[in-house]
Amino acid sequence: MMLHMEGVHAHYGHIHALRGVDVTVQVGEIVTLIGANGAGKSTLMMSLFGKPGASSGRIVFDGEDITRVPSHLISRRGIAIVPEGRRIFPRMTVMENLLMGTAFADPANFNADIKRVYAMFPILEERAAQRAGTLSGGEQQMLAIGRALMSRPKLLLLDEPSLGLAPIYIKRIFQIIRELNTEHGMTVLLVEQNAHHALRVAHRGYVLQHGEIVLAGSGQELLASPEVRAAYLEGGH
């Protein structure tokens, strides 16, 4: 088991954003979280990094309890995140942003890793010296994914990677998620508004509502489920 969250609660001040969620991700899986705005999807991802920390419950990653591990030590254990809103460093160059993903990586891997990222996103190589803040939204999203990959994570967290992107980019992003999974064996936890795409690419999925998991199943099952169809697929978003 790669990731196991057990009865995790999280708060922002007095807002109770996660109400005892249980989520499991197996090695080699793509797991997706779907849910309406404000359901707690981003909170769930950030709680792995302790931002906000779990107020109760347990988070186990790769066999070790990481519930109370400081934020900056989480990525060293092999989790990388493409957070909501991308959060690239706008006043740094594309190259510098990619280097930020290598804070604790073995410098010997750098050449191979950057090659892999450039092969996936050729535009990043072209724009290596450009300020990241001047990239288009889609390019920034690619940069955020590239930065996450530079640390060779075991588990990749993607928070709405398709948000605000043109259909052509969306297709490409999902294609890359599948590629990472099948060709590089990457385990992925994916949050998406775009439930249709997400459930098709994912092995399993969870439906989050008001901070609670209300439904879980394989991608196919959820796609077929009447509740999911009504709430998230047929004009529900």
Place this chain on the structure above:
Amino acid sequence: MAYALQQLINGLTLGAVYGLIAIGYTMVYGIIGMINFAHGDIFMVSAFIAVTAFTLLAAFDITSLPLAITAVLITAIFFTSAYGWAVERMAYRPLRGSTRLAPLISAIGMSIFLQNMVQLTQGARVKPIPPVLEGGIEIWQSGGFTVQISWTQIMIVLVTIVLMVAFTYLITQTAFGRQQRACEQDSTMTALLGINVDRTISATFMLGAALAAVAGVMVTVYYGVVDFFIGFVAGIKAFTAAVLGGIGSLPGAMLGGLIIGLIEAFWAAYLSPEYKDVATFAILILVLMFRPSGLLGRPEVEKV
């Protein structure tokens, strides 16, 4: 003409010192978005360390000048960066995430504490040091006035240039500098990428303090006297320099320092030496009113 040239030399020297102190303000503001009001005192403490160290060295008859100055610099940098670290640890870190005003008040508290401590232990009177570096070069003579550039001035300008080059390299080219800039832009994301943000902030305070320490030693050698109040005055001027250059901008801090130094030198020479400090305050007010982002600063809003 000769007189003006002399003021230019004096102003550049002074400006270099203000610039070094201003960098500390600008870097700390860049990373935590707050002014370190105890920063001027770091400069003052360094000057006192320099006085003590120079006096000791003179007592032991250590006369090799480069050796003495290097020893004093290392001592001053060591103690003041420890002090910079302590200010962050005691006045800023415990209050991070509380109201914006709280850390400012605790920093002012640290500043008052430090002034009083120095006043109590060193006395309130002006302290002289034995002359360290005398003489200079006469570069021009005209109309009975001799333009002179002293060895101390040459040293100050050279040391400042070397430090600026090294510092620019550190910030723009090294992994540490990249992480430091990353913290400025998005500290949460920086932590998610595995960087210890607290440690980077501490290092920023210490670096700023180290530069102010060098400025403190230079000023001690330049003027030959210090008192416990110089930190406040120099602090305000360097702060003005940082705001004028654009708070958060490193080249801005240096440029602002030079401009303030030049204005002060010319104001004192041609208008009134008694009111030279007024000039600085006037500039501070004008900049805040008409161009709060400073000469090289970027406007607060930007497309992300």
